[in-house]
Amino acid sequence: MPVRLDVRDAGFAAGFEALLHAKREASEDVQTLVAGVIDQVRTRGDDALIDYTARWDRLTLTADTLRIGRDEIDAATAKCSAETLEALDLAAARIEEFHRRQIPEVTDYRDAAGVRLGARWTPVGAVGLYVPGGTASYPSSVLMNALPAKVAGVERVVMVVPTPDGAINPLVLAAAKRCGIDEIYRIGGAQAVAALAHGTATIRPVDKIVGPGNAFVAAAKRQVYGLVGIDSIAGPSEILVVADGQNDPAWIAMDLLSQAEHDTSAQSILITDDAAFADAVAAAVDKHLETLPRTAIAGESWREHGAIVLVGDLLADAPALVDRLAPEHLELAVEDPDALAARIRNAGAIFLGRYTPEAIGDYVAGPNHVLPTARSARFSSGLNVLDFMKRTTFVACDAQSLQAIGPAAVTLAMAEGLEAHARSVAQRLPGYNGL
Amino acid sequence: MPVRLDVRDAGFAAGFEALLHAKREASEDVQTLVAGVIDQVRTRGDDALIDYTARWDRLTLTADTLRIGRDEIDAATAKCSAETLEALDLAAARIEEFHRRQIPEVTDYRDAAGVRLGARWTPVGAVGLYVPGGTASYPSSVLMNALPAKVAGVERVVMVVPTPDGAINPLVLAAAKRCGIDEIYRIGGAQAVAALAHGTATIRPVDKIVGPGNAFVAAAKRQVYGLVGIDSIAGPSEILVVADGQNDPAWIAMDLLSQAEHDTSAQSILITDDAAFADAVAAAVDKHLETLPRTAIAGESWREHGAIVLVGDLLADAPALVDRLAPEHLELAVEDPDALAARIRNAGAIFLGRYTPEAIGDYVAGPNHVLPTARSARFSSGLNVLDFMKRTTFVACDAQSLQAIGPAAVTLAMAEGLEAHARSVAQRLPGYNGL
Numbered sequence: 030m031p032v033r034l035d036v037r038d039a040g041f042a043a044g045f046e047a048l049l050h051a052k053r054e055a056s057e058d059v060q061t062l063v064a065g066v067i068d069q070v071r072t073r074g075d076d077a078l079i080d081y082t083a084r085w086d087r088l089t090l091t092a093d094t095l096r097i098g099r100d101e102i103d104a105a106t107a108k109c110s111a112e113t114l115e116a117l118d119l120a121a122a123r124i125e126e127f128h129r130r131q132i133p134e135v136t137d138y139r140d141a142a143g144v145r146l147g148a149r150w151t152p153v154g155a156v157g158l159y160v161p162g163g164t165a166s167y168p169s170s171v172l173m174n175a176l177p178a179k180v181a182g183v184e185r186v187v188m189v190v191p192t193p194d195g196a197i198n199p200l201v202l203a204a205a206k207r208c209g210i211d212e213i214y215r216i217g218g219a220q221a222v223a224a225l226a227h228g229t230a231t232i233r234p235v236d237k238i239v240g241p242g243n244a245f246v247a248a249a250k251r252q253v254y255g256l257v258g259i260d261s262i263a264g265p266s267e268i269l270v271v272a273d274g275q276n277d278p279a280w281i282a283m284d285l286l287s288q289a290e291h292d293t294s295a296q297s298i299l300i301t302d303d304a305a306f307a308d309a310v311a312a313a314v315d316k317h318l319e320t321l322p323r324t325a326i327a328g329e330s331w332r333e334h335g336a337i338v339l340v341g342d343l344l345a346d347a348p349a350l351v352d353r354l355a356p357e358h359l360e361l362a363v364e365d366p367d368a369l370a371a372r373i374r375n376a377g378a379i380f381l382g383r384y385t386p387e388a389i390g391d392y393v394a395g396p397n398h399v400l401p402t403a404r405s406a407r408f409s410s411g412l413n414v415l416d417f418m419k420r421t422t423f424v425a426c427d428a429q430s431l432q433a434i435g436p437a438a439v440t441l442a443m444a445e446g447l448e449a450h451a452r453s454v455a456q457r458l459p460g461y462n463g464l
Numbered sequence: 465m466p467v468r469l470d471v472r473d474a475g476f477a478a479g480f481e482a483l484l485h486a487k488r489e490a491s492e493d494v495q496t497l498v499a500g501v502i503d504q505v506r507t508r509g510d511d512a513l514i515d516y517t518a519r520w521d522r523l524t525l526t527a528d529t530l531r532i533g534r535d536e537i538d539a540a541t542a543k544c545s546a547e548t549l550e551a552l553d554l555a556a557a558r559i560e561e562f563h564r565r566q567i568p569e570v571t572d573y574r575d576a577a578g579v580r581l582g583a584r585w586t587p588v589g590a591v592g593l594y595v596p597g598g599t600a601s602y603p604s605s606v607l608m609n610a611l612p613a614k615v616a617g618v619e620r621v622v623m624v625v626p627t628p629d630g631a632i633n634p635l636v637l638a639a640a641k642r643c644g645i646d647e648i649y650r651i652g653g654a655q656a657v658a659a660l661a662h663g664t665a666t667i668r669p670v671d672k673i674v675g676p677g678n679a680f681v682a683a684a685k686r687q688v689y690g691l692v693g694i695d696s697i698a699g700p701s702e703i704l705v706v707a708d709g710q711n712d713p714a715w716i717a718m719d720l721l722s723q724a725e726h727d728t729s730a731q732s733i734l735i736t737d738d739a740a741f742a743d744a745v746a747a748a749v750d751k752h753l754e755t756l757p758r759t760a761i762a763g764e765s766w767r768e769h770g771a772i773v774l775v776g777d778l779l780a781d782a783p784a785l786v787d788r789l790a791p792e793h794l795e796l797a798v799e800d801p802d803a804l805a806a807r808i809r810n811a812g813a814i815f816l817g818r819y820t821p822e823a824i825g826d827y828v829a830g831p832n833h834v835l836p837t838a839r840s841a842r843f844s845s846g847l848n849v850l851d852f853m854k855r856t857t858f859v860a861c862d863a864q865s866l867q868a869i870g871p872a873a874v875t876l877a878m879a880e881g882l883e884a885h886a887r888s889v890a891q892r893l894p895g896y897n898g899l
Contacts, residue, residue: 258843381860396857408693422831
């Protein structure tokens with residue numbers, strides 16, 4: 030059964046603390062294995078990729094067939110239904126539109142001292158996108174990872190996707206095509222990450238690697254970090270629904286299950302001020318579980334990690350709890366969701382009102398569905414255009430403005446014992462004759 | 465002697481590649497030791513802090529004296545000269561002014577489908593700032609790390625600084641005071657990072673930890689990453705000067721040395737189109753080294769890691785080399801620096817023209833001096849206000865707009881085999897009677 034807590038109970042603080050810090054994922058120690066794979070790819074290049082793919086994906090490749098050809102991408106797209114391709118296109122267009130509004134502007138101004146100052150943003154040169162194979166091969170994730178990079182102006186977006194036994198989800202290739210990606214390699218695992226980071230004879234290295242993956246992929250990303258940039262390592266999905274008693278319990282129950290069905294480690298939490306409604310939601314969850322195809326996964330997630338938290342007053346009590354949970358997805362199914370949202374600091378994405386189920390954001394709303402998990406919304410943001418750009422500041426002094434601000438720099442440099450710093454500025458000031 | 469390369473030589477490509485990938489830092493393996501320290505602080509709290517500080521900083525503390533009192537901060541400030549405090553104040557005011565322009569705006573709009581969409585930024589709740597002790601205890605770094613957090617609106621900024629044998633640089637405390645920081649603990653090393661991340665009876669935990677440190681501090685930051693956010697791990701300083709023959713060689717030589725004096729692992733590189741000028745700069749470096757107090761450090765850095773690269777034409781040849789080096793600091797000492805800057809993609813900060821020595825940016829220009837090193841300017845940015853904020857997206861549909869975009873979400877969810885996602889949306893559409 031999911032945990033049930035009431036803010037008015039004596040044991041609440043301890044129970045909530047336990048909920049906050051419960052481990053949901055076993056961390057596999059794959060460091061050593063992954064380090065070996067990276068080393069092999071670094072030294073043996075394509076040959077290592079071919080060997081690992083034969084061993085783990087049961088697929089025989091050559092340097093010439095590592096890449097998925099344009100004809101293959103077109104053929105896969107032709108296999109998808111018109112309805113699905115239209116839905117994909119609507120999703121892509123909406124994601125592009127939302128993300129385009131995030132392109133930052135140049136700052137360039139001259140201040141009172143006459144110093145010209147500013148900052149500009151430029152796209153990362155080349156980005157690698159990891160797409161998992163098998164059941165977690167989601168076309169929607171291709172859109173969510175690739176489109177912000179494209180909107181940012183990244184010139185080269187490369188995709189890697191394992192094709193165990195040669196199988197690939199055609200809609201994944203269709204999604205790549207919709208994003209304008211035509212450099213795709215049929216490799217996965219730590220070896221694919223290593224190839225993107227170090228390059229091989231066939232695959233040129235990239236500057237940054239993004240996209241979800243299993244424990245091997247995550248470990249490989251951590252190990253190549255520094256040589257290339259990486260996105261944050263995503264944990265199991267989470268949803269926190271704050272709902273009053275005026276909702277249809279069946280709706281809220283399905284919203285909770287929509288994240289629970291991802292993974293047995295996923296977490297769904299309901300905060301409500303209505304005990305009878307809480308009971309009704311719990312009953313509706315059990316009822317939905319009878320008919321959902323992924324009932325085994327969703328059921329285990331709900332029983333092991335689910336929680337229902339009762340509070341006295343939503344507006345007064347919920348925000349502090351939400352901020353401590355810092356959920357990936359926050360659904361506010363209340364009459365005035367804006368009033369509640371205004372009091373909340375920590376959440377990856379907020380879904381406002383009774384007609385905004387979280388799942389709409391997974392596909393077509395427009396904002397990104399790659400969001401901070403495991404309470405990291407306290408300090409980090411969902412994937413966005415700025416993740417594919419970097420900021421360069423600039424300064425320009427002339428003789429006069431350097432004279433205005435330079436002496437203070439000389440003073441501070443000398444106070445820090447850095448005389449070359451001091452002289453580098455002082456030598457450009459009038460009357461310099463050594464320090 | 466520094467490496468000398470000419471773009472027109474046969475061996476250039478190989479030589480430049482070697483320059484790019486030369487290791488400058490020995491990586492100490494301190495993982496296990498640091499893991500033990502973190503574990504002790506997590507389980508024994510203040511007692512562990514007190515024990516480690518006695519052992520490594522030769523300082524006896526109690527839970528009551530861990531924190532540096534306001535009186536002590538005031539007394540330290542009173543010890544600083546008026547000239548230094550004024551310089552500090554000018555620097556702080558300029559850093560604040562530059563960073564204030566970066567505060568992002570809320571996005572909030574309704575699109576053609578009637579969906580309300582947007583994103584808002586909120587400050588991180590609590591930030592810990594690590595300040596090294598001893599010789600690398602730089603007041604300017606206190607300003608550069610703390611002020612963006614304050615500008616972002618972070619409510620609680622905590623500082624930790626080791627005070628070996630009880631000694632502390634008074635100007636560091638004066639800088640903290642100028643930044644409005646009054647929660648300061650006299651602890652350092654991995655134990656201080658652990659205390660910030662996990663909290664102790666005396667020190668409440670923070671959400672993000674920033675600031676430079678030695679190998680132990682860096683390893684501790686990596687290990688607590690996930691539980692809290694961290695900034696990027698900074699490597700040794702770098703400067704790349706692109707200069708034509710019209711500069712004073714003594715000026716450019718001192719600019720190169722201003723970074724070389726930081727650390728024997730620092731790297732200073734000159735790109736020029738004038739061989740005679742290159743010779744003159746090399747001679748001026750040697751001359752300056754005769755009189756600089758930190759000549760041993762700067763000289764070793766220049767000899768071991770310095771480089772002079774000759775090119776045929778600066779505007780045509782330099783940008784590609786700069787982008788591959790992706791320097792932390794880029795000085796463009798040429799007649800038309802803007803034309804050159806426009807062709808460059810990768811640099812942490814750019815210093816434009818003959819009167820903008822890089823050192824002005826270390827102290828008073830305004831932009832941050834915490835910048836990406838080791839070629840990471842290819843994919844990352846200098847410290848800025850957004851590092852202390854996080855972005856929450858939001859979506860609001862009503863019954864009608866959900867009807868407009870919902871069916872596409874249902875289609876995609878079903879294509880991905882996620883039926884609870886599909887039903888979560890579909891149940892809110894008119895005429896829903898199961899999928």
